[in-house]
Amino acid sequence: MVKQIKQSNLRIIPLGGLGEVGRNMTLFEYQGKILIVDMGFRMPEEDMPGVDYIIPNIAYLKGREKDVVGIVFTHGHYDHIGAIPYLLYRFPFQNYPFFASRLTRAIILKRQGDFPAQPKLDIEEVKDGSRIDLPPFRVEFVKQNHNIADNFGLLIRTPVGNIFHTSDFKFDQNPVYDLPTDFKKLKELGQQKILLLMSDSTGAEEDGHSLSEKEIFENLEKLFLEPKGRIIAVTFGSLINRIQQLVALSEKYGRKVAVDGYTMRTNVELCKNLGYIKARKWTFISPKEMQNYPDEKITFLCTGAQGEAEAILMRIANREYPYLKLKKADTVIFSSSVVPGNERTVQILKDELYRQKAKVFQYKMMDIHAGGHGQRKELEEIIKLLQPKFFLPIHGQYSMLVAHAELAKEVGIPEKNVVVAESGQIVNLNRGKIQLEHEVVPSNYVMVDGLGIGDVGEVVLRDRQMLAEDGMFVIVAVVDRQTGKVRSSPDIISRGFVYLRESKELLRDTRKRVIGIVNKTTGSGGAVNWVYVKNEIRDKIGEFLYHKTQRRPMILPVVIEI
């Protein structure tokens, strides 16, 4: 099948971000030349203990060093740039031109500071309207509203036609500290014949229009009117625009601003220096300086809205943060949503704040947060503005891609012109047709754990899950080579299984059984099959422990011959 498709077609290969949230990275390939858009990571699932991030699988690029024409970034969020340092270990991306907005560039370079051994990146700054030639592609950067400044949609001109990639986006006619969406510009783009629209699906299951940042600002302001105590505001460290709003409100109501939490502090510092956060010279104080001001003159911005164990807000809740102990008059504002999967930890955190009598406000109680993603109204609107021939939903869980595809059909794009693809699939496109190729490229997870990239795989994860479930049980038997008998009592080391001190009888019985198994299986010494001996210990002791406890610890027999 694939062979029949003409070489003159364009191939779009999402290495991540389709059928999942995060890890955005897409290849555009035409006659062997490859343009790369974004290099993001995503967070691990609950069943991936110990894993820091998941990054795109770039096996497809192996040996294609001469074919890459350039790398383009839409914006500075980690799900679009976070994989850079890890992927640099696996492919010489430093040899290609990077293109990014001023803020995105600064965030990427700042991050590279954490990887001092890596080669220097040369990133060319682009602006709204910038055009770059990366033959056979030409890329034009188009400002899109999101919740970070300098976010660009991409108009990619290719030999088969024009493609518009929305980046993450929402429409906002009343943003705060940002320009409103330029609908005229989008309409003009629509008149230039868009062959394919690749559009952000994150909000495709949400009805209506996303909240304007102006509404959020006004609601946040209500919370600044009354409090006699401190305002403790938590939001995502990457939500620069919201941080700016909170800083501005603090200035308006005569509050100093202290900031803590690594990402928050780093981002605020960087954005202040570049002018993306505007503040008066004396607004910011250090957390330690808070003690020098009355409570009602203080706003404290910090991380931890997801209930992360190590973040500042959790330390405050646990009474472990040195610069702030909660008081009854304090107000805690969660200007953030709960990332799916974090509901329980956020609830536990919130309960603890209530126990300490603080007033707590969050997005379910009033509109003090909006995501950065357009909802169905906006998704409909951008299709109407751009009038693409073909439609490919990007960014999101599979159910979101499906919902977005259905919406595109409702708006009038014929069913055959809409394709739902997942990471690793190949979208084949020419002027007349869009279709999925039958072949796929590798897109399985590459996991980052500490310094290891890709060395934690299925086996290691399965072991971790098993260890977590019922712990482990190591049996060390020293066996006399001559007689085949166990010398002294076997050692048992167990963790996460039962409380050993209260299980002496169980351990005694287990030792007896181990001795019996070894003595029986080794016979009278001689040529002993030690693998068999170990398997017998594993199976028989496993059964015995399960019978006694209904638990299945991982059993690891060690037989030492002497």
Place this chain on the structure above:
Amino acid sequence: MVKQIKQSNLRIIPLGGLGEVGRNMTLFEYQGKILIVDMGFRMPEEDMPGVDYIIPNIAYLKGREKDVVGIVFTHGHYDHIGAIPYLLYRFPFQNYPFFASRLTRAIILKRQGDFPAQPKLDIEEVKDGSRIDLPPFRVEFVKQNHNIADNFGLLIRTPVGNIFHTSDFKFDQNPVYDLPTDFKKLKELGQQKILLLMSDSTGAEEDGHSLSEKEIFENLEKLFLEPKGRIIAVTFGSLINRIQQLVALSEKYGRKVAVDGYTMRTNVELCKNLGYIKARKWTFISPKEMQNYPDEKITFLCTGAQGEAEAILMRIANREYPYLKLKKADTVIFSSSVVPGNERTVQILKDELYRQKAKVFQYKMMDIHAGGHGQRKELEEIIKLLQPKFFLPIHGQYSMLVAHAELAKEVGIPEKNVVVAESGQIVNLNRGKIQLEHEVVPSNYVMVDGLGIGDVGEVVLRDRQMLAEDGMFVIVAVVDRQTGKVRSSPDIISRGFVYLRESKELLRDTRKRVIGIVNKTTGSGGAVNWVYVKNEIRDKIGEFLYHKTQRRPMILPVVIEI
């Protein structure tokens, strides 16, 4: 402080369920006599791997065998009855009278069938309006709507005054297969002077009124009108009323009903036998028989709405369920909410159903599910109907208790008459005053894991978490007692840390270091401090592995002297 409070006061001691969801069990103590209400369990948190359930801590009852006057159950959900078999191991509850509705009784006895070694329970059946004397208490059972039949609020007459315990409840003027809320009866109760209202807080953060089951029924019916394929309906196995609705709709639209999933099957069987699920004789078929009917004649009811790995729906999604393979025309209805913390697994499940082209409907898309708990309107209403002097919010996370307490104050109960208590606290009550005692009773978690009850504690859990995070690393060194030198190369057993086959160099370096550490710390043999040797291995190898991998596996050194 406590001593000063007169013996003539009543003590209410929630052993669970306040400041948490589930594990409901409350003691009412007057002059040494104790009435018990409910004995439920709750599900573990995410940081409790391997734990099956959490049950109430009943240390307070120790030595109080002669004081218990009886045990009363509100309804048949496991968060109210699930701890019975586990608590029977710890206290001779079988020696006291149990009181429960017909359905609750049947569910308790059915469950006891899984614990054949336990003593027989003698449970007296009670009905709406039943009164039982358990001096000094008198309990009257008052029908309350919920999402299981035979749910009773309790009017507890005590020497200090009347207490009304709502049980889980909602108001429903149009329930399906159930009687509407009897507001007249509640109003009459209000005229009998209610000293204290203990009211369900689960819905206290939700505005408005809960959906009527009638609306849900009508919405579900819409989904039965069109499908040409099978209807696969998933809900909680304990949601008997919803199951009845789905059975009735299936009959109306000429569909046979097959049921699978342990709790669902058991409950349907039991409820059919008792008449709590009404169905025609030929409505139910076995899952295997589905193949004998056209798709549009089939409803399949199953478990797995929370994305549980072993449940039927997940097996269908994984194409592992023998009696049903999804087709494009099939409709999957989630008539259920997502339990907080399960969002990710449900999303992954849903995505898989979409991939297999099924149509999926869930409560966020249309009103096809309601919880069994009244929301703010109803909570307000019951306070107004009963006009209690004092108010104690029960059942729910701390934030819900706080929200409920605030609501009670808004409705007019004076602040000093409202108490927010948590599990383990003691509410002290007389005609004129309600207050928390300073002392608390033990209420820490008792965890059930397999056959073990309470043997998994903090230490075991912390080990499991650590094992899950970075795995483990066992080092077995055989040391010559004479020379103090390591004999041959140390054994290393590691799981969940790195992929060993690809880490040969790391293992070689580690072995070398272990030999070095042992040889150095044992000196020239003689009186060796083996604890010190092991600590040195643990610390030094820990540092080394962290330096190389940025991971901290649990390091377990075993030194064998020969």
